[in-house]
Amino acid sequence: DAMVIQNPRYQVTQFGKPVTLSCSQTLNHNVMYWYQQKSSQAPKLLFxxxxxxxxNEADTPDNFQSRRPNTSFCFLDIRSPGLGDAAMYLCATSPGQAYSSYEQYFGPGTRLTVT
Amino acid sequence: SQELEQSPQSLIVQEGKNLTINCTSSKTLYGLYWYKQKYGEGLIFLMMLQKGGEEKSHEKITAKLDEKKQQSSLHITASQPSHAGIYLCGADITSGAGSYQLTFGKGTKLSVIP
Structure with a gap:
């Protein structure tokens, strides 16, 4: 089945230690998104x-970077994680065709813990 | 302030009861999406509404869009434990030409007691 895959599902990193989260999709969608979601909060679009x-969203900290080497893969790099970056990180895709709105397809998320 | 307000924030209902969740926008809605999220997991797409007055149903869940009121409602009939989770509305509020960015509400946490 076509889907959005995120690895790992759970990631623990140390304060200040760089971490990379990955997302892949088999939907061949044009658009890929990264969201940050903290407990009981709305998903916040990062880029x-x-x-x-x-x-890039205007209020996304410089600490967050992203790479998309090809259509299928997208990475979220957190250069120096702080305690406030602990959250669920959601990847989503969308066909993104002009003049249409399409639902976004979400992966299962990666829960990041910063110690 | 939140651009999309959901009410109530949480809801506990007895199995078999009906319930309604509301989503109100402070801006014009160009598309309204309902998602369900189980704790610790990603969002599962439920329904998309694009036109004022539009109503869609899937199994026991019905969603309506009141474009003039910039509001949508999600109604569950005869709730079941499987309906438990967090319901989020997402909306395209950026432009009328069709955008691929969604703004989300904080969600409504639904618990269904057997």
Whole structure:
């Protein structure tokens, strides 16, 4: 089945130690998104790619970076994780066709713990 | 302030009872999406509404869009324990030309008591 896969499901890292979360999709969708969701909060969009075009939200900290080497894969790099970065990180995809709105397909998420 | 407000924040119902969750936007809605999230997992797409007055149903879940009121409601009939989870609304509130960015509400946590 076509789907959005996130690895790992659970990640523990130390304060200040760089960490990378990965997302892959078999849907061949143009758009890939990274969201941060803290407990009882709305998912917060960090950035998204339309094909290779990177779009950063204005309030996304510089500590967060992303790479999309090809259509299928997208990575979230946290350069120096702080305690406040502990959260669920959700990857999503969307066909992203112009002048249409399409639902986003979400992966299961990666829960990041910072010690 | 939150651009999408959901009410109630949490809801506990007896199995078999009906319930309604509301999502109100502070901006014009160009598309409204309902998702369900189980604790610690990703979001599962339920329904998409795009036109004022539109109503969609899937099994025992019905969603309506009131474009003039910038509001959507999600109604569950004869709730079951399998309906338990967090329901989030997401909306395209960025432009009328069709956008692929969604803004989400904080969610409504539903518990169903057997």
């Amino acid at each position: 998204h790619y339309y094909d290779k075009d990177f779009n």
